[in-house]
Amino acid sequence: xxxxxxxxxxxxxxxxxxxxxxxxxxxxxxxxxxxxxxxxxxxxxxxxxxxxxxxxxxxxxxxxxxxxxxxxxxxxxxxxxxxxxxxxxxxxxxxxxxxxxxxxxxxxxxxxxxxxxxxxxxxxxxxxxxxxxxxxxxxxxxxxxxxxxxxxxxxxxxxxxxxxxxxxxxxxxxxxxxxxxxxxxxxxxxxxxxxxxxxxxxxxxxxxxxxxxxxxxxxxxxxxxxxxxxxxxxxxxxxxxxxxxxxxxxxxxxxxxxxxxxxxxxxxxxxxxxxxxxxxxxxxxxxxxxxxxxxxxxxxxxxxxxxxxxxxxxxxxxxxxxxxxxxxxxxxxxxxxxxxxxxxxxxxxxxxxxxxxxxxxxxxxxxxxxxxxxxxxxxxxxxxxxxxxxxxxxxxxxxxxxxxxxxxxxxxxxxxxxxxxxxxxxxxxxxxxxxxxxxxxxxxxxxxxxxxxxxxxxxxxxxxxxxxxxxxxxxxxxxxxxxxxxxxxxxxxxxxxxxxxxxxxxxxxxxxxxxxxxxxxxxxxxxxxxxxxxxxxxxxxxxxxxxxxxxxxxxxxxxxxxxxxxxxxxxxxxxxxxxxxxxxxxxxxxxxxxxxxxxxxxxxxxxxxxxxxxxxxxxxxxxxxxxxxxxxxxxxxxxxxxxxxxxxxxxxxxxxxxxxxxxxxxxxxxxxxxxxxxxxxxxxxxxxxxxxxxxxxxxxxxxxxxxxxxxxxxxxxxxxxxxxxxxxxxxxxxxxxxxxxxxxxxxxxxxxxxxxxxxxxxxxxxxxxxxxxxxxxxxxxxxxxxxxxxxxxxxxxxxxxxxxxxxxxxxxxxxxxxxxxxxxxxxxxxxxxxxxxxxxxxxxxxxxxxxxxxxxxxxxxxxxxxxxxxxxxxxxxxxxx
Amino acid sequence: xxxxxxxxxxxxxxxxxxxxxxxxxxxxxxxxxxxxxxxxxxxxxxxxxxxxxxxxxxxxxxxxxxxxxxxxxxxxxxxxxxxxxxxxxxxxxxxxxxxxxxxxxxxxxx
Numbered sequence: 001x002x003x004x005x006x007x008x009x010x011x012x013x014x015x016x017x018x019x020x021x022x023x024x025x026x027x028x029x030x031x032x033x034x035x036x037x038x039x040x041x042x043x044x045x046x047x048x049x050x051x052x053x054x055x056x057x058x059x060x061x062x063x064x065x066x067x068x069x070x071x072x073x074x075x076x077x078x079x080x081x082x083x084x085x086x087x088x089x090x091x092x093x094x095x096x097x098x099x100x101x102x103x104x105x106x107x108x109x110x111x112x113x114x115x116x117x118x119x120x121x122x123x124x125x126x127x128x129x130x131x132x133x134x135x136x137x138x139x140x141x142x143x144x145x146x147x148x149x150x151x152x153x154x155x156x157x158x159x160x161x162x163x164x165x166x167x168x169x170x171x172x173x174x175x176x177x178x179x180x181x182x183x184x185x186x187x188x189x190x191x192x193x194x195x196x197x198x199x200x201x202x203x204x205x206x207x208x209x210x211x212x213x214x215x216x217x218x219x220x221x222x223x224x225x226x227x228x229x230x231x232x233x234x235x236x237x238x239x240x241x242x243x244x245x246x247x248x249x250x251x252x253x254x255x256x257x258x259x260x261x262x263x264x265x266x267x268x269x270x271x272x273x274x275x276x277x278x279x280x281x282x283x284x285x286x287x288x289x290x291x292x293x294x295x296x297x298x299x300x301x302x303x304x305x306x307x308x309x310x311x312x313x314x315x316x317x318x319x320x321x322x323x324x325x326x327x328x329x330x331x332x333x334x335x336x337x338x339x340x341x342x343x344x345x346x347x348x349x350x351x352x353x354x355x356x357x358x359x360x361x362x363x364x365x366x367x368x369x370x371x372x373x374x375x376x377x378x379x380x381x382x383x384x385x386x387x388x389x390x391x392x393x394x395x396x397x398x399x400x401x402x403x404x405x406x407x408x409x410x411x412x413x414x415x416x417x418x419x420x421x422x423x424x425x426x427x428x429x430x431x432x433x434x435x436x437x438x439x440x441x442x443x444x445x446x447x448x449x450x451x452x453x454x455x456x457x458x459x460x461x462x463x464x465x466x467x468x469x470x471x472x473x474x475x476x477x478x479x480x481x482x483x484x485x486x487x488x489x490x491x492x493x494x495x496x497x498x499x500x501x502x503x504x505x506x507x508x509x510x511x512x513x514x515x516x517x518x519x520x521x522x523x524x525x526x527x528x529x530x531x532x533x534x535x536x537x538x539x540x541x542x543x544x545x546x547x548x549x550x551x552x553x554x555x556x557x558x559x560x561x562x563x564x565x566x567x568x569x570x571x572x573x574x575x576x577x578x579x580x581x582x583x584x585x586x587x588x589x590x591x592x593x594x595x596x597x598x599x600x601x602x603x604x605x606x607x608x609x610x611x612x613x614x615x616x617x618x619x620x621x622x623x624x625x626x627x628x629x630x631x632x633x634x635x636x637x638x639x640x641x642x643x644x645x646x647x648x649x650x651x652x653x654x655x656x657x658x659x660x661x662x663x664x665x666x667x668x669x670x671x672x673x674x675x676x677x678x679x680x681x682x683x684x685x686x687x688x689x690x691x692x693x694x695x696x697x698x699x700x701x702x703x704x705x706x707x708x709x710x711x712x713x714x715x716x717x718x719x720x721x722x723x724x725x726x727x728x729x730x731x732x733x734x735x736x737x738x739x740x741x742x743x744x745x746x747x748x749x750x751x752x753x754x755x756x757x758x759x760x761x762x763x764x765x766x767x768x769x770x771x772x773x774x775x776x777x778x779x780x781x782x783x784x785x786x787x788x789x790x791x792x793x794x795x796x797x798x799x800x801x802x803x804x805x806x807x808x809x810x811x812x813x814x815x816x817x818x819x820x821x822x823x824x825x826x827x828x829x830x831x832x833x834x835x836x837x838x839x840x841x842x843x844x845x846x847x848x849x850x851x852x853x854x855x856x857x858x859x860x861x862x863x864x865x866x867x868x869x870x871x872x873x874x875x876x877x878x879x880x881x
Numbered sequence: 882x883x884x885x886x887x888x889x890x891x892x893x894x895x896x897x898x899x900x901x902x903x904x905x906x907x908x909x910x911x912x913x914x915x916x917x918x919x920x921x922x923x924x925x926x927x928x929x930x931x932x933x934x935x936x937x938x939x940x941x942x943x944x945x946x947x948x949x950x951x952x953x954x955x956x957x958x959x960x961x962x963x964x965x966x967x968x969x970x971x972x973x974x975x976x977x978x979x980x981x982x983x984x985x986x987x988x989x990x991x
Contacts, residue, residue: 020948024909024958027951028928031910034953054928063933 021061029054079402086403093375094407097368101411101457103765104364106418107357109442109450113419114426115350116449117440123339124258124439126199127296131338132306134166134293140330141605147289150271150282155317156293162309163295167191170291171263172274175539175734177243178231182734184539185227188265189274195222195255197296204228205238205253212252213270215278219249220270225257227266245275246543261342261435262292275542286324294338303337310335346433348834349755355831356507356762361457363503363766366496367773368461372404373493374780376465397466404462405455412454416442429754464492490784493777494813500773501817502824504766505854509825511763512846513836514756520838521752527680527689528578529620530741532569533710534718535577537737538726540703548635552701554729559612559707561725567713568721572618573697575610577706577741578682579748585683590693592651593661593670606647607682607690608664610705612697616642616677618710619741626658626675629696639671639699647691648676662693671695684748686837706737715740755835767854771861778810778865782872790874799870806866807859814858818851894926894934896977899962899970902944906961908951909935935960943969 029050036046087094122128134156136146148156148168157166169190176185188194192208200207202222212220221242228237240251249269271277282288297306314333318325325331376383383396423440431437538555545551555573562571576583587605591597613629615621624645633640641662648657661670679689697705709718719738726735782789789802829841839846901912901919912935913926938944943966951957962970 020958023956025932027908027955027957028910028932030955031951031953035914063929 025054025061076402079399080406082399083403083406087406090375093371094410097371097407098411098414100364100367100371100769101408101454102414102418103769104357104361104415105408105412105450105454105457106415106422107762107765108361108453109412109415109446110419110422110426111350111353111357112449112453113423113442113446114430114437114440115354116443116445118343118346118430118434118436119350120445121439123342123436127299128339129337130164130297130299131198132163132295132297132303133336133338133341134295134310134333135336135341136289136331136333138326138329138331140328146331148291148293149286149288150277150291151284151286152289152317153291153293156310156313159313159316160295160309162297162301162306164298165193165197166293166295167194167197168271168291168293169194169262170274170277171265172276173539174244175541175732176267177732178240182732184537184734184736185266186264187274188260188263188268189271189277190268192270194268194294197294198258200255200258202253203256204235205251207253208268208270213272215272217270217272219244219247219273220252221249222253222255222268223251224255224260224266224268226260226264228254244269245273246541247273249273259435259439261338264435286321295335303335307335342436343434346430346436348831349433350430352510352831352835353758356510356759359503359507360762360766361453363500363769365457365461366500366503367769368404368407368457369464370493370496370773370777372400372461372465374776376400400466401459401462404465405458408454408458408461409451411457412450415454416447416450425754426758429751429758432751432754464496490781497770497773497777497813498817498820500766500770501814501854501858502820504763504770505818505821505850506825506828507759507763507766508850508854509821509829509846510832511756511759512850513829513832513839513841513843514752514759516839516843516846517835517837518749518752518756521685521749524681524685524838526578526685526745527621527678528741530579530745532712533618533708533741534715535580535709535737535739535741535744536707536719536722536735538573538704538707538733538735540733542703544730545703548701551703552635552698554733555697555701557729558722558725561728562707562709562721565721567711567717569710569712570614570618571710572615572708573610573612573705574615574619574708575608575702575705576682577708577744578619578680579684579741579744580706581744581747582737583682585690588664588693589666590647591663591667593663595651607692609692609694610697610700610702611642611694615694615708618708619680621680622678624676624678625656626673628675628677629694629698631698633696634698635701637699639669640674640696641671642675642677642694643673644677644679644689644692644694646679646689647693648673650691664693664695685745686752708741752835752837767857771857774810774813774858774861775864777813778806778862779868781809782806782865782869785869786872789869789872790876793872794874802870802872803866806869807862810858810862814855818854821854822847822851893977894930895938896970896973897924897926898931898934898938898960899943899966899973902960902962903967903970906949906959908957908959910957912960938966942966 029047032050032053033043033046036049037043039046041049123131125131134148135144136148136152137144138146150168153166153168156163160166167190169188172187172189173184174187175182177183190208192210192213195202195207203225205222207222208220211217221244223231223237228234231237234240237251237254241248242251243249255268276282277290282290297303301309310333314325318331386396387393420442423442427437427440430440538558540551540554545554559571559573562568575586586608588608590606611629613631613633616623616628626642628642629640643657643662651657652660657673657676660673662673663670677694680692681687681689682692683690707722709722711718713721715738719735722738723735726733789797789805792805793802825847826842833841897916898912901907901915907915909928909931913928913931916924916926935944935946939946939960943963944960945963946958946960948956949959
């Protein structure tokens with residue numbers, strides 16, 4: 001307490017404290033003089049003796065000030081004032097350092113904002129740590145999430161003792177008629193207590209009640225905040241009637257702006273209002289697994305206990321219904337914390353990015369430390385003078401650290417500004433892997449992080465100059481900037497450069513590997529030709545078109561109308577189209593005649609697709625054997641199918657699949673294979689082709705799908721054509737999702753492209769900073785060695801010799817840097833393997849290319865200083881000695 | 882300076898100042914003089930260490946300072962021991978006695 005009061009006093013009443021000190025000291029001198037006089041000296045002599053005995057008054061005063069606690073605070077202010085003055089006196093240097101720091105700190109702030117929003121922040125729900133996902137998987141068939149069926153929901157709900165509640169969610173797309181154009185809306189179909197389990201309170205109206213989910217209840221809707229906003233944010237929307245699935249739905253509430261998990265639904269309805277969910281199949285079949293199940297653990301029940309409870313319940317289900325939980329498929333049920341589940345895919349990528357920017361920050365630190373060390377040599381005289389005037393070693397170190405921290409804080413502020421535009425790109429990046437991406441933003445934690453990182457950077461970068469050993473007297477004696485004090489500091493600087501090179505090498509390898517896998521992905525043959533094909537989504541009303549015949553009449557009509565248009569080369573219908581990121585697999589178990597499944601064998605699912613006659617030639621999928629569908633394959637004709645090469649190979653090996661018979665309904669109905677087509681990368685260029693079976697649309701007319709148009713007409717014309725044709729048939733049926741397959745293909749490459757771009761940007765940043773560092777240190781060394789070079793040239797060295805000398809010096813830095821970086825990269829790139837496609841983490845091509853690149857850049861960085869060295873005129877160099 | 886005079890051991894100066902002030906309040910010069918006199922000129926107090934020590938002790942709250950009038954009628958800064966300083970002195974004295982006894986024992990036996 002006392003200490004603080006004194007500190008403040010001496011700070012506030014500085015002049016008084018100083019005056020008192022002066023008074024006290026002069027009193028001392030006076031007393032001593034008087035004593036000396038009493039001892040017999042003359043007045044003059046006595047005073048001189050007293051002063052001499054006292055020693056250096058200024059140094060001593062400074063010591064007194066130090067002992068006085070207030071000095072520390074005041075020194076800090078003084079250091080800050082002085083630091084600002086110093087930095088403003090050298091604007092070029094300061095701006096350069098602030099820029100470098102801003103890039104490093106900005107990159108870290110941006111990535112940390114993402115990590116904070118996605119991985120660190122709790123979910124915006126009350127007691128979010130009690131929220132869990134119940135997930136069933138069949139690991140041995142490669143399915144991590146098979147979903148939960150309504151029947152299973154009821155069982156889990158009735159038998160689990162650890163869960164306070166278990167609610168379901170599935171996602172549908174319905175046509176909504178709200179005063180005008182039909183619109184497809186993403187609809188979340190949920191249990192009535194879904195929002196209560198999450199703890200979400202509506203901002204208007206109410207959420208669902210048990211009576212809303214009773215069979216035969218009046219259909220009701222809840223709007224998401226985003227949808228409500230996009231439709232004009234009508235405050236009286238509660239009670240409004242909207243048409244959906246040929247029924248009138250009443251809006252009962254609007255949600256607050258909370259993140260929408262697990263999908264971004266626009267509106268919500270209770271389970272009984274969904275035609276699919278309330279259908280016979282979904283309600284009664286144990287394997288109609290279409291739901292995601294969310295639960296809330298009872299308070300006081302730890303996750304482990306919840307898991308044990310679930311395992312027991314699952315054991316009972318398996319014992320009761322062994323045929324629905326085949327052990328051969330590795331069927332399992334697990335309870336996962338919701339937060340972990342939501343970021344499962346994003347976590348490794350974000351951690352890799354965080355590591356990358358961390359490395360960039362270290363390079364920045366090393367670079368700024370190097371600049372500061374070089375700067376220090378120009379400030380030798382000033383520092384020597386200050387030392388001579390009584391500044392202690394600690395005081396000088398503190399001053400240098402203060403300057404460094406000041407620069408870092410300025411860099412941090414600039415970095416924060418830089419990070420804000422970067423965040424938009426990063427949010428788009430993160431949105432591909434987690435629904436939490438929209439929680440990304442700059443909040444208090446991020447600001448705190450930025451300040452902390454800035455101070456840390458400032459201190460780390462300031463450490464080398466602050467604690468470099470300086471000999472002030474030597475400096476004063478030599479009196480020039482070309483002092484010898486650089487010996488040790490030059491070694492520090494070289495080490496810093498080697499470190500920068502090594503770290504840059506590792507970053508470049510990371511970026512190089514992802515770039516290579518991006519290129520490899522682009523080279524993958526997708527199995528179809530996306531050029532000039534435009535797709536549009538169709539969704540016929542479930543109720544109005546309730547039979548296959550009615551649906552086929554409409555769809556066939558549409559196909560004919562579009563095809564009749566001049567400029568359309570071909571048009572087809574498919575249940576899905578390749579590389580549509582939205583589509584989920586439609587799988588079915590397949591029986592092959594003459595291949596009865598062995599007991600206990602997993603009947604691995606195959607992909608089912610419905611295709612119209614021109615599907616294969618519209619998409620350019622090669623026909624390998626037999627034929628594809630024709631108009632003769634109508635509803636009453638012989639049921640036929642086309643298989644892809646993988647499926648044919650799996651069941652028939654090298655034999656021809658043509659004429660083989662298969663069943664998709666457990667042997668009730670058989671259909672004949674009439675053709676074999678090539679494999680298509682349906683789900684992504686990086687995934688393996690699935691085993692596929694195609695059925696003709698005319699023999700299985702589903703109520704929706706994708707129209708595919710191959711044409712030289714521009715996509716807008718095709719969109720208008722499709723919309724007009726549909727409107728002419730039935731104006732209430734929507735057309736959506738119009739895009740070209742080229743766009744879909746580019747989109748499927750986007751995650752890889754974004755990762756590559758991010759890692760590439762950081763690596764180039766590191767490379768540029770490092771190259772500037774090399775150029776800097778060589779230029780410095782040339783200016784230090786001007787005399788030596790002058791002498792060498794006077795003694796007959798030719799420019800080539802001098803250049804060689806400089807290059808050799810550079811090589812002494814670059815070669816250990818490369819070696820170190822290579823060793824580090826071999827260890828570190830293993831973490832990248834999850835991001836790579838078609839390339840090993842130790843890919844020799846990348847390693848060689850990056851080495852050459854780094855050597856090349858280093859050579860360019862050497863060029864200017866080397867040339868300056870050869871231009872040194874021996875006479876001038878020698879004279880300036 | 883004569884060779885018989887010893888420099889003060891690091892850290893003992895604080896204790897001597899506290900001890901001196903335990904008898905009565907004094908100004909800086911007075912403290913230095915008294916230490917010299919009582920030690921019969923064996924201990925020389927270097928002014929360069931005296932005043933920083935005083936400021937430090939004041940900062941720690943072991944001594945307090947106030948302006949008063951000196952014996953020759955001059956304005957001078959007088960230091961006195963605080964309660965806390967007295968406790969500190971006791972602690973340091975005890976410590977010193979323990980150490981010097983230990984050193985004595987070594988010198989006698991070795």
